[in-house]
Amino acid sequence: MVNAVVSSAFTPLIGQAPAVELLTRAVVQNRIAPAYLFAGSQGVGRSLAARCFAELLLFNPQKSTASLRHRIQQGNHPDLLWVEPTYLHQGKLLSPAEAAEAGLKRKSPPVIRLEQVRQIAQFLGRPPLEAPRSVVVLNQAETMAEAAANGLLKTLEEPGQATLILLAPSIDALLPTLVSRCQRIPFYRLSEENLTQVLTQAGQAEILQQPQVLTIAQGSPGEAIASWQQLQAIPSELLDAATQIPRSVRAALELARQIDKTLDTETQLWLITYLQHRYWQAQAKPGLLQQLETARRHLLNSVQPRLVWEVTLMAMVDL
Structure with a gap:
């Protein structure tokens, strides 16, 4: 059953065979790293790969695979935290979608903020509720300011029963101290x-x-x-x-x-x-x-x- 899940998890991902090979091998060999850096250009499949990988990491033999995939897509799995850059408006953090819905004229690009990094620490401060481990995905990790990146560094040093996945355009887009604590997974532009x-x-x-x-x-x-x-x-x-x-x-x-x-x-x-x-x-x-x-x-x-x-x-x- 587990092998069947592993072989089918990355089916939706097209054109990233090296990344799929590295990630599936980690699961099959039970050598899952505490943190990964999915490095590659925006829009080539990093986010989709993160969802596919999360499906493997959160797999529970007692739960339906289809149900798990749906919950991941809907963002309502208790052991998965998906972090996106945000805008700060009137003391509230808004995602790009929420900002657009509110009709805000955005004067600067969204960023991952120190407050969100603290939320990650709180999320990982409790054991996973359903899955073997917790999973945190940081989309556009390169948008972190230095204070947020330093805060995340502390979490990467002791992630506990969890795996963090950072998505960034290149290793040069992040602090070297963050990169050094992640296993790098390369993503390439498609043919x-x-x-x-x-x-x-x-x-x-x-x-x-x-x-x-x-x-x-x-x-x-x-x-x-x-x-x-x-x-x-x-x-x-x-x-x-x-x-x-x-x-x-x-x-x-x-x-x-x-x-x-x-x-x-x-x-x-x-x-x-x-x-x-x-x-x-x-x-x-x-x-x-x-x-x-x-x-x-x-x-x-x-x-x-x-x-x-x-x-x-x-x-x-x-x-």
């Missing part, structure tokens, strides 16, 4: 064939006809879907204006005002990536790309978005 399979199965085959979106995605189905959604969310008039280099300072200031007024910061960050690809393909001017990369850095550092765009677009007038 064109696997990308096509994932998008088709997800009902997103229309994206395959969008070369600009596929170029941005670079083998990441999740990035392809997110980019397609972002592209559709930006008003066509604004997108057309943004893809043209302003002809005057006045035009640059007006475009900056429209971008700041219409788009939240996350969408502005995506727009920078989109413009970099468009400008490079159309004009191949390194100066334009550098101006946009500087704008991205300022936005990530919470500089006032309108000011960032004014400076960036006015500089483009002279390029």
Whole structure:
């Protein structure tokens, strides 16, 4: 029964054979590490792999496998804690979905906060209720500030009867002290064939006809879907204006005002990536790309978005 569960757990995951091999071997040999780092680009299957692995770690022979999978998907298993970056609004932590539902204009990207790391410690302070061990997944672990990362370090040193899974784009995105306490599992960008399979199965085959979106995605189905959604969310008039280099300072200031007024910061960050690809393909001017990369850095550092765009677009007038 256990072997059957192991062999079928990763069936939904496409194109990540090395990761599947490492994780299934750990379960079969009963050599499960206290912490794992799933390192790879966003949208290539890290989150899905974490759910599949959690299914193995939380497996209880007395419980239905189908029921376990459903509870994991719904996020209501008592021994699984899934941690996402959050926004702080009026003293409350909101997930990106909750922030969007509340209609908040998000001025900075969400982060994993010290308070959430403390919640992890509390969660692991009790023994598992149903499963052989507790499981904690930290999505976008690279968003942790230093205080939160240091707090997590203490938990990694003594996780107890638990396994932690950190999802990050690379080992360089985390503090070396965190990385050193995790077993690294590599995730790679998908081949064109696997990308096509994932998008088709997800009902997103229309994206395959969008070369600009596929170029941005670079083998990441999740990035392809997110980019397609972002592209559709930006008003066509604004997108057309943004893809043209302003002809005057006045035009640059007006475009900056429209971008700041219409788009939240996350969408502005995506727009920078989109413009970099468009400008490079159309004009191949390194100066334009550098101006946009500087704008991205300022936005990530919470500089006032309108000011960032004014400076960036006015500089483009002279390029």
